[in-house]
Amino acid sequence: MSELITNIGELMTQDQDLGTLRDAAVVMEGERIAWVGPAANAPAADTVTDAQGRAVLPGWVDSHTHLVFAGDRTAEFEARMAGESYSAGGIAVSVNATRAASDYDLTRMALGRVAEAVSQGTTYVETKTGYGLDVEHERRSARIASTVADEVTFLGAHLVPAGMDAQEYTDLVCAEMLDAVRPYAQWADVFCETGAFTPEQSRQVLAACRAAGLGLRVHGNQLGPGAGVALAVEFGATSVDHVNFLSDDDVSLLARSWSGWDAVNGSGVRGTVATVLPACDLSTRQPLAPARRLLDAGVQLAIASNCNPGTSYTSSVAFCVTTAVLQMHLSVHEAVRAATYGGALALGRESGLDQDGKRAVGSIAVGHRADFHMLKAPSATHLAYRPGIPLTHAVWRAGAREV
Numbered sequence: 001m002s003e004l005i006t007n008i009g010e011l012m013t014q015d016q017d018l019g020t021l022r023d024a025a026v027v028m029e030g031e032r033i034a035w036v037g038p039a040a041n042a043p044a045a046d047t048v049t050d051a052q053g054r055a056v057l058p059g060w061v062d063s064h065t066h067l068v069f070a071g072d073r074t075a076e077f078e079a080r081m082a083g084e085s086y087s088a089g090g091i092a093v094s095v096n097a098t099r100a101a102s103d104y105d106l107t108r109m110a111l112g113r114v115a116e117a118v119s120q121g122t123t124y125v126e127t128k129t130g131y132g133l134d135v136e137h138e139r140r141s142a143r144i145a146s147t148v149a150d151e152v153t154f155l156g157a158h159l160v161p162a163g164m165d166a167q168e169y170t171d172l173v174c175a176e177m178l179d180a181v182r183p184y185a186q187w188a189d190v191f192c193e194t195g196a197f198t199p200e201q202s203r204q205v206l207a208a209c210r211a212a213g214l215g216l217r218v219h220g221n222q223l224g225p226g227a228g229v230a231l232a233v234e235f236g237a238t239s240v241d242h243v244n245f246l247s248d249d250d251v252s253l254l255a256r257s258w259s260g261w262d263a264v265n266g267s268g269v270r271g272t273v274a275t276v277l278p279a280c281d282l283s284t285r286q287p288l289a290p291a292r293r294l295l296d297a298g299v300q301l302a303i304a305s306n307c308n309p310g311t312s313y314t315s316s317v318a319f320c321v322t323t324a325v326l327q328m329h330l331s332v333h334e335a336v337r338a339a340t341y342g343g344a345l346a347l348g349r350e351s352g353l354d355q356d357g358k359r360a361v362g363s364i365a366v367g368h369r370a371d372f373h374m375l376k377a378p379s380a381t382h383l384a385y386r387p388g389i390p391l392t393h394a395v396w397r398a399g400a401r402e403v
């Protein structure tokens with residue numbers, strides 16, 4: 001079955017060659033994009049959707065979420081709005097509730113959060129463990145995550161659970177817990193921060209997870225200056241996330257990690273993506289991550305929701321894009337790019353061979369996965385021009401109409 005979407009007012013492909021097209025059309029065949037070009041030249045297809053001049057973008061690629069959790073942290077949020085500062089300690093509240101929840105409830109709630117994200121234009125989702133924090137519950141979180149999300153990250157190193165010695169727990173993460181989650185996860189992450197894991201413990205986690213064949217990510221420089229970025233670059237992590245407190249050295253380390261990358265062709269030696277999390281920055285009242293400075297330095301950028309019960313209880317990537325434009329001084333094109341192509345780059349999924357069964361996501365080009373986000377608006381600019389307005393009109397995920 002093929003489907004043609006025609007009469008697209010603005011098609012922001014985020015593909016280097018195709019750029020942004022007016023009066024455009026796309027054709028999908030099954031889960032694959034089969035044709036992209038001017039509407040006037042579009043081939044026939046089995047079904048036709050008339051976009052009536054609306055804008056179409058790649059679906060959002062949300063490369064940083066924590067969707068497998070139970071419990072409520074409204075009280076912590078209220079306290080923060082009354083002036084208390086965020087500390088990682090609230091994670092323990094979610095751990096207790098998550099351990100107490102049934103498999104059925106955890107799965108149902110995580111699926112509900114994915115559905116909420118898809119209804120707002122997200123078509124590819126990473127999610128993390130990290131509210132289990134013992135071998136049994138981390139395994140369970142990873143298993144459930146693998147049934148609801150496209151990519152799974154092991155975040156056993158999220159917080160040292162109460163009553164455990166930090167080194168003893170780190171050793172557990174690096175051995176038995178890692179073995180338990182390994183069948184379900186593609187990635188490993190560590191929260192390298194005062195109050196979470198020290199640089200030495202983080203190094204131990206990254207080394208063990210790399211040896212186990214997992215790709216690496218780091219939560220770094222969120223609550224203050226620290227070693228997270230330097231460690232991420234040293235270990236060749238695919239992404240370092242948060243990056244609120246960066247020294248000049250951190251920025252140049254990240255920029256240098258991309259010196260072998262051809263940004264025009266999207267090829268070469270990849271560096272470490274800086275993933276900024278605007279909704280989290282607002283909810284924790286942290287200084288906004290310096291996205292403009294990072295882009296200007298030549299760092300590849302991703303924007304993600306960081307949907308989680310503590311610091312960012314939203315799955316709205318559109319909200320993050322709006323904030324990135326209005327508050328972080330990105331152009332609409334840069335912000336949309338960071339939330340589509342950038343998210344794909346942060347998951348190593350920005351390119352893919354037509355024949356390998358794993359299609360590229362995050363940009364619109366022939367052979368890529370047919371993930372489209374049609375707006376109730378004639379251009380992507382409306383995402384920032386009309387903040388807070390739900391602008392999702394239709395969503396196709398791997399060629400299937402979801403909204």
Ligand SMILES: N=CN[C@@H](CCC(=O)O)C(=O)O
Pocket residue numbers: 088090091094191219222280306308309310311312
């Ligand atoms: N920084 C660490 N982890 C989460 C927050 C976890 C929580 O407070 O529940 C984050 O990405 O912000």
Ligand SMILES: [Zn+2]
Pocket residue numbers: 064065066219306308
């Ligand atoms: Zn996070």
